[in-house]
Amino acid sequence: MPVLDANQWNSFIARFPTAHLLQTAEWGEFKAAFGWLPLRVANDHSGAQILFRRLPLGLTVAYIPKGPLxxxxxxxxxxxxxxxxxxxxxxxxxxxxxxxxxxxxxTLDEIFRGWEQSNPIQPRRTVEINLTGDEEDWLNRMKQKTRYNIRLAQRKEVVVEFSSDVELFHRMMLVTGQRDGFGVHSLAYYQRAFDLFSPKGMCALLLATYQQKPLAGLMVFAFGQRAWYFYGASTNEERNRMPTYLLQWEAMRWAASRGCTVYDLWGIPDEDETVLEDQFSAREDGLWGVYRFKRGFGGQIRRSVGAWDRVYQPLLYKIYQQITARRRLDG
Known part of the structure; x- marks a missing residue:
């Protein structure tokens, strides 16, 4: 079974219009800039992009994100x-x-018999928005308050435009991370993502402004029939103008213009829908505030099947698990 270069892999993955962005050659090249080595293998009916991370003593960990195909x-x-x-x-x-x-x-349980079922790296639960139909159909599927906030932002003179100012976006990310208590990647990380994906029409940076003052931004990605909202930021100014609602609306419009029929809002608390609906108005921890925002766009809650680990070195694997568990406990 041959190892494919990026161009060969792109030819292969083009046969799968619903493939995930994390299996594209561009994602492999992106991660290569931050310590991962992509390797791509395929036969007539299946393929996978594997990411290898180097460890001390010549060891590695391997990861197939959102695959195989x-x-x-x-x-x-x-x-x-x-x-x-x-x-x-x-x-x-x-x-x-x-x-x-x-x-x-x-039949995943049969395929992964003898493997360890494990925690996925990517968010397990998300909200997918249906982009079929026209824009009125999208609005009709939303909660009334979300429709109102989109139109409110338009009335309050919020303007959303395409941008290449990743440095400005990163500054807003730092503000958001400090306010909401989550980690932020380096400027180089966002810049590399934009530089790799944007020239191919697979990424857009959208900025919302009021009287030329930046209020919020997001990076949206697309491949085939699917689009993803990976990174979003906002300042602490003019939040009553609801710029983030108009940003999502324009991201949906961009995704549809690329031929996408699904827009993935990427990450909500991993709780049953009944729990989410019972507690979203009261909870503030973790991703609960994010869910309160995302639920209004009228999407479908989805949960991934999870992940499986093929263990080659059990003792080192156990040590690795202990280290990662300790990091999660330490916040």
Missing amino acids: GSDWADLLIEVDAHCRRRRAVFLKVEPDCWEGCTGQP
């Missing part, structure tokens, strides 16, 4: 296994791009 993964995973062993992987984490309850997906 295609069907009948048995032969593919044998090849993946061989590459992991050659690169002295402590373990391989596979995080399939499958939703709970979806039909037609591989």
Whole structure:
């Protein structure tokens, strides 16, 4: 089974218009700038982009984010296994791009028999917005308050425009991270993402302003029939003008113009929908404030099937788990 370069992989992945952005060659090249080595293998009916992270003593960890692609993964995973062993992987984490309850997906429990079921890296639960129909259809699927806030931002003279000012966006990210208590990537991280994806029409940076004063921004990504809201930021000024609502609306319009039929809002608390609806108005911790905002856009709550780890070096794997658990406890 051949190892594919970026161009060969792009030719292969073009056969899968619903493939996840994290399996694109561009995502592999993006992560390569931050310590990961992408390796891509495929046969006639399936393929995977594997990311390897170097550890001390010549060891690695391996990760297939939102893959593999295609069907009948048995032969593919044998090849993946061989590459992991050659690169002295402590373990391989596979995080399939499958939703709970979806039909037609591989029988994952059989495929991963003998593997460790584990926590995924990416958010397990999300909200997907349906972009089929016209814009009035989108609005009709939203909560009344969200429709109102979009129109309020327009009445209050908020302007949303495309931008290439990643440095400004990063400054707003720092403000948001400090206010809401989450980590922020470096300027180089966002700049690299924009520089790789934007020239190919796979990313847009949108900024919301009032009287030329920046209020909020977001980076939206697209591949095939799907789009994703990965990064968003806002200042502490003029928040009564609801700029973030208009930003999401314009991101949806951009995604639809790219041919996308689904817009993924990317990450909400991993709780059952009944719990989410019972507690969203009272909870402020974690992603609860994010859910309160995202629920209004009328999307469907989805939960991924999770992740499985293929363990090659059990003792080192156990140590790795202990270290990562301690980091989560430390915040």
